[in-house]
Structure formats: structure tokens, C-alpha cells
Amino acid sequence: MNSTPTLVRRTALAVTAVAAALVLAACGGDGGTSDDASEASASSASAGAHNAQDVTFAQGMIPHHQQALQMAVMAAERASSAQVKDLAEQIRKAQDPEIRTMSGWLRSWGEDVPSAAPGMGHSGHSGGSGTAGMMDANDMDELMKASGRAFDTLFLTLMVEHHEGAVEMARTEKAEGRYGPATELADAVVTAQSAEIEDMNKLLGRTGG
Template identity: 45%
Template sequence: MTAFTRALRRKPARRLTAAGLITAGALFLAACGGDDMSGMDHGSDNSSASATATDQAGDAHQAGNFNDADVSFAQMMIPHHEQALEMAKLADGRASDAEIKDLAAQIEKAQDPEITTMKGWLESWKQPTAAESMPGMDHGGHGSGSGSGSGMMSGADMDELKAMKGTEFDKAFAEMMIEHHNGAITMAKDEQKNGKNPDAKKMAGDIIKSQSAEVKQLQSILDRL
């Protein structure tokens, strides 16, 4: 057998060897590609975990984002709203004017959820729901000459309102609620000026807007009664 013949017989083997190397290389690249994809999945999981941690940190920051004015606003507005609800509930069975009845229901619907929200703020801020001493919140506002500006009714005022019915109740309710609302508006303006918490300041703005409109409505009711 000549050298040329032996060389020809060796060439197919070399081609097979080259083909084997190509196949092995393709399998290696595919395996690497699989690892890369798996790495991408892990990266996605890590991103989700990071986003969750960021959200939680944001919530914690929001809970700590308050000052003394925010605390006072919530602590004083809670009993203020509670008295407004007490007054509004008296309209049932006592009021004779349809607009007074509708407005009383509107006050209950708006202020009850706000009380729950403010209590939630104080809890998240680790603050008591009521301060030990709150000037102007002694229920001695109406007709007491206290000059507190809170608009809170005294116990005697509430007893008088409970004893009234019909048009007499409607007039007294409108007069007292105007004073009560004006007190809340003053407190809300103070919060907008001195507060820090964005949610508390937003609620203060909502109170100013809604209760200013109700004051105008109550005054128009008084004018026609």
C-alpha cells in the first residue's frame, strides 16, 4: 500500500474527529447558555426581593415621617369628629328639615372613616390616641367665652340640642355645626401650615374644602328657616 493510499484512508477519520469536536462544542455552549438563563431567573428573583424590601422601607419611612403638629392634629381632630358624629346622629327623629337630615347623614359618612384613619396614624407613630391635656378641647367652646376657637360644644349645649325637635332643632343644629366646622377648619389650616406628614396634610386639605362647603350650605338653610 502506497503512502498516498494510506493518507486517503486517514482523512475520513479526521473529518469524524472534527465533527465530534463541533458537536461537543455545541453541547458545551448550550450548557453554558442554560446556566446563563438560570442566572437571569435568579437575578429576577433578587430584583423582586429588592423591590419588596424597598417598599417595606418606604412604609417604615412614611410611618416615621411626622412631627408634633401632625400628632396634635390627629389627637384633637378625633374627639372633634366624634362630637360632630354625636350631633349628626341627633338629627334622626328630631330634625324636620330634609336638607338638615341629608347633611347630617353626609357628615356621618365622611367623618367616621376619617376617625379610623387618624387612629391608625397614631398607632403607627406609636403615639396615644388622645393627649393628656388639649387646650380648647374641654367641650367648653359654644357660648362659654373661652375663645379657644375649637368649635367644640359644651355638655350643656349638647343637652339643649337633645331636648329640641322640629324647626327649633334644625336652627340650633345649623348654628352649632357652623361653629363646630369653623373650629375644624382652623385646626386643619394649622396642620397644613405646620404639619409634616403628607397624608395628614392631605386630610387637612380635604377637611377645609368639604367643611367650608357645608358651612355655606348650613348658612343658606338658616337664612330660609
Template identity: 50%
Template sequence: MRTFGHPATRKLALAGAVAAAGLLLAACGTDDSASSGAHHGETTTSASPSRSATTAGSAAPGAFNDADVTFAQLMIPHHQQALEMAGLADGRAEDTELKKLAVGIEKAQGPEIEKMKAWLKSWGRPESAGHNGHGMAGMMSEQDMKALAAAKGKAFDRKFTELMIAHHEGAVEMAEAERKNGRDETAKKLAHDVVRTQSAEVAQLRKILDRL
């Protein structure tokens, strides 16, 4: 019993160890495969523009297209000029209603600029694509801005009103194009707000102009 039992015990132990090693290797292979698949899925997801934007917590998490990008890139400098024009009203404007409207423009368009900058960042696009404002709907020339800055009182009120009507109409035109051609729902929502708000302000500005 002592002569045959020891080798048999060793063989059984060896067989058990081999089997255990085989199971361990199989388990590791399964884990590696699952892990590889998971990593691949994450890479694919993060490469998606819509999911990438969502992860970044941006205001525009949806799928986007070139029209959305162009809208933001053009509307940012357009809004910035509106803020510059509105800022000139302080100390120059005489009409009370016009002063309030200028403050309202600053309060509305400042945050909108920040939203659009956040979109472009989440989309991986630059804030500017080389647009300098020339040829953009409703943009004032350098001469227009200098003339506005040089005016005061009723002369300023009339010039500001005329220029801002044209400026707003240009913004509405660009926003309408975004509503028609854009893909990102948040960008299209802002475009809708621009059309609604600035169309109402154009109507208000026309009434102001009529009584100046």
C-alpha cells in the same frame, strides 16, 4: 517507587485538604459579614418612621412630625362630636335639607376617624394625648349638647345649624394649621379635604339658617 510514592501522596492530599478548609473558612467569613450588613440595613430601615408606616400598609406612609400627630389626635374627638350631633338629627330635625346634610356628615367623618386612628397606630402614637376637648376650636360644651338633645322640630334645626357652623369652623381652623405646619402628605391631603368640604357645608348651613 512504593517507598517514596505513598508519603508524597499523603502530603499532597493533606495540602489539598488544608487549602480547601481555608477557602471554606474565607467563604463563611464573607457570608457572615454580608449577612451582618444586611441585617443591620434592615434594622435601620425598620426604625425609620416612614418605612415602618409603609410596611404596616397604613394610609399615611410618609415622614411625619408633631403637627401631624396633634392634628390626628385633636381631629378624632372633634369628628366624633360631629357624629354625635349629626346622630341627634334623626327623630328631632324637621328640615329635609338639614336631615340630608346630617347624614352626609356621618358618611364623611366616620371613615376619616378610622384613617386618622390608623395613622397614629402606624406612627406609634396614642389616639389621645390627654385632650378632653376643652379649648379645642369649635367643640361644644356638655351644656350645648344637652340643649341640642332636648330640642325638636324647628327649634332643633336652628340650634343644630348654629352649633354645627361653629363646629365646622373650628375643624377648618385646625385643618388649616395642619396644611401649614404638617409634614405627612396624606395627612395634609385630608386636611385639605376637611377645609374644602366643611367650608362648603358652612355655606350651606348659613343658607339654611337664613330661611329657618
């Protein structure tokens, strides 16, 4: 009664073993080692799997995110609305890990990781052309001086513009990038920040912005 299933299982195991042997032979057919294969894979991931757009995206989005984090820190201290403070914390939790991720990509590709000094706007980063929606120094100074409801309105107004710039950059990456994790992150940015733009516009409507 059980001979047929047993035969099927044995045949499947044999096919699996043959396939595994072929894979091993392919990896070592030229006398290479597993280390060689690992190095080749790493080389492909770091060099061959990305293009110039991926680099531009990461180098532009890092300082863009850094400025958003600066604005979020201000909101935690100066906003009067609990909803604005919650939004700022949401932005911080999402974008801080993304900065670390993109920085890791750039290091693995042998590219410069941009940095931005606190309070700096367009001139405060080396992210090339990826500055869509970035605040300038005057905007950041005005936000820093505001408080209470006035801060809430200004923060939301500026952050909507900031997010719109990020979405624009992310859509370019989705269309022109090659590195899978980068295009996936870009897709996540479009989805999350488009939703946050909608939420912020609703808050602006309630605060008369």
C-alpha cells in the same frame, strides 16, 4: 421597514433592564434583604415622615369628628327638615371614615388614640389643644332637649361653629404638618366643610336663624 422601531424597542427594553438592575443593586448592595428594605420603608412612614403637628392634628380632629357624629345622630332622630337630615348624613359619611384613617396613623406612630364618651364636650377627649369649635356639655344637653324646627336652627348654628373650628385646625395642619396624607386630609376638610358652612348658613337664612 420595521427594523428601526424594533431596534428602538430593544434599546428601550435594555435601558429598562439596566435601570432595574441598578435599583436591585442599590437595595441589596449592603447585604440587606427585601424584608430589610420593607422595614426601613415602614419605619420611615411611621416615624420619619410626620411631625408633632401631624400628631396634634389627628389627636384633636378625632374627638372633634366624634362630636360631629353625635350631633348628626341627634339630627337623624330630632330634625324636622329633610335638608338638615341629609346634611347630617353627609357629615356622618365623610367623618366616620376619617376617624378610622387618623386612628390608624396614630397607632402606626405609636401615639395615643383619643376617645370621647357620648355626650361629652371639651372635657370628654384627650386631644390636647385641638378643641376649636367643640361644643361644651351644656351645648350638647341643649341640643339633645330640642326638637323640630327649634332643633334645626340650633343644630345648624352649633354645627357652623363646629365646622369653623375644624377648618381652623385643618389650615394649621396644611401650614405646619409634614405627613402628606394628613395635609391632604386637612385640605379635603377645608374644602368640604367650608362648602357645608355655606350651605348651613343658607339654611339658617331660610329658617330665620
